[in-house]
Amino acid sequence: MSEWKKNDRIETVIEDMSETGEGIGKTDGFTWFIKDTVIGDKVEAKAMKTKKSYGFARLEKILVPSSNRVEPKCPVARQCGGCQLQAMEYKEQLMYKQNKIYNNLTRIGGFTEIPMSPIMGMDEPWRYRNKAQFPWGTDKEGDIITGFYAGRTHSIIGCEDCLLGIEENQEILKIMKAYMECYDLLPYEEESHRGLMRHTLIRKGFKTGELMVCQVINGKSMPHSEKLVEELLKVPGMTSISFNVNRERTNVIMGSQVENLYGPGFITDYIGDVKYQISPMSFYQVNPVQTEKLYGTALEYAGLTGGETVWDLYCGIGTISLFLAQKAKKVYGVELVPQAIEDAKENAKLNGMENVEFFVGKVEEVLPEQFEKNQVHADVIVVDPPRKGCDEVCLETIVKMEPKRVVYVSCDSATLARDLKYLAERGYELSKVSGCDMFPHSGHVESVILMTSCSDKKK
Ligand code: SAH
Numbered sequence: 001m002s003e004w005k006k007n008d009r010i011e012t013v014i015e016d017m018s019e020t021g022e023g024i025g026k027t028d029g030f031t032w033f034i035k036d037t038v039i040g041d042k043v044e045a046k047a048m049k050t051k052k053s054y055g056f057a058r059l060e061k062i063l064v065p066s067s068n069r070v071e072p073k074c075p076v077a078r079q080c081g082g083c084q085l086q087a088m089e090y091k092e093q094l095m096y097k098q099n100k101i102y103n104n105l106t107r108i109g110g111f112t113e114i115p116m117s118p119i120m121g122m123d124e125p126w127r128y129r130n131k132a133q134f135p136w137g138t139d140k141e142g143d144i145i146t147g148f149y150a151g152r153t154h155s156i157i158g159c160e161d162c163l164l165g166i167e168e169n170q171e172i173l174k175i176m177k178a179y180m181e182c183y184d185l186l187p188y189e190e191e192s193h194r195g196l197m198r199h200t201l202i203r204k205g206f207k208t209g210e211l212m213v214c215q216v217i218n219g220k221s222m223p224h225s226e227k228l229v230e231e232l233l234k235v236p237g238m239t240s241i242s243f244n245v246n247r248e249r250t251n252v253i254m255g256s257q258v259e260n261l262y263g264p265g266f267i268t269d270y271i272g273d274v275k276y277q278i279s280p281m282s283f284y285q286v287n288p289v290q291t292e293k294l295y296g297t298a299l300e301y302a303g304l305t306g307g308e309t310v311w312d313l314y315c316g317i318g319t320i321s322l323f324l325a326q327k328a329k330k331v332y333g334v335e336l337v338p339q340a341i342e343d344a345k346e347n348a349k350l351n352g353m354e355n356v357e358f359f360v361g362k363v364e365e366v367l368p369e370q371f372e373k374n375q376v377h378a379d380v381i382v383v384d385p386p387r388k389g390c391d392e393v394c395l396e397t398i399v400k401m402e403p404k405r406v407v408y409v410s411c412d413s414a415t416l417a418r419d420l421k422y423l424a425e426r427g428y429e430l431s432k433v434s435g436c437d438m439f440p441h442s443g444h445v446e447s448v449i450l451m452t453s454c455s456d457k458k459k
Helices: 090-107 168-182 225-232 288-302 319-325 338-350 363-374 392-401 413-424 454-458
Strands: 009-017 023-027 030-034 042-050 054-064 131-138 144-149 156-158 197-204 211-217 238-245 257-262 267-271 274-278 309-313 330-335 356-360 380-383 405-410 428-436 446-453
Touching (some): 009 030, 030 042, 090 413, 090 428, 131 168, 144 168, 168 197, 168 211, 168 225, 225 257, 267 288, 274 319, 288 380, 288 405, 288 428, 288 446, 309 319, 309 363, 319 330, 319 356, 330 363, 338 356, 363 392, 380 392, 392 413, 405 413, 413 428, 413 446, 446 454
Parallel strands (some): 211 238
Antiparallel strands (some): 009 023, 009 042, 131 144, 131 197, 144 156, 197 211, 238 257, 267 274, 428 446
């Protein structure tokens, strides 16, 4: 049992970082998770909650700052909770992420030799997000504010210029606020379920410069919308203006109905040479610059020469499928969410790609069925599963299908390592590993891996 009690003072040196970005320090073998610390900091902290072998403590004082500590650029970095690593120098963030992948592959995956390329970082790790959703509320004085929810709560921290978002956010929010004040449109209040204005969704096509604004409302129509449109059109690049109806008592941001106020109802953007139409509800990667690098690497690892049949599992809106289709004979995509497949099909059409086919359903059901009933074949299989990784039936079927190469795109290196171990025990060899920093200043890291069939190598 731990000797530690709530409010005890502790002193420790931060040695590691948790999945969610808390610093990890030890006192006599007892592990502490301390938010707002950086690897290398010597800190004083106050115990908040303790379990048998670990506890959570609150940072009280940095006794000796880490040499990697920098002053966060954002004034609300600590309250906001969106960026866990802002106090760490960017180069050091990249190193931390590189090590995280490496450590998981050795500890969980059991790999000894890791053919790892340097992690793909951003030259300019700010203003990389092409999408933001700002909630509206009122402050203590009753003034309208917008910003971000404080970490794990629903109270709004005023901030109209998140440094991860585009510069135009500020101008658009200013117009929105003036419009609300002019026509007495009240921010939505969760408790009373009153007020009209919920979130403002803003998206930008980085390659095209096109902007989209979609206002979520707790009502049926937008009063004086023509005035709002007139003002928003003053922002260069404004292409699509709409509102979304969400009259539910829910913390899901968007409702199901979108009404168009101006423009074609979507904006256009490119990842590489592939074109995408993005409507307010569609999924689209939020960091297009890094997405291009990540999927470009996946394409390179797939080693396509034009004659291959490729399966893209967990394909979402088909971003990777369409990338692959540029170089493959045929690409099959599988995805659970029907709407995502609708978008994937639209995007294939938009790009005039006829060598792609999509299936709606669970990978672990669709793939075995296609393999056993229709004897489908794969030269290369690409997977990009959610954080929990691949279902075992999916992995089992991949092994049965005997592709020459498996390219694994992952947003969680722990489940990645578990799944790669499965493949490594069944005739696949770890050939290439590359990390990609899709979310600078957060604790997340993406990676792309190539597994090659050993039997294919011998042939
Ligand atoms: N590469 C995709 C993103 C993949 S994210 C893109 O760029 O659009 C992972 C996807 O897996 C999500 O779209 C999710 O809906 C889907 N998914 C989750 N579990 C699944 C399952 N069991 N079978 C099929 N798809 C699944």
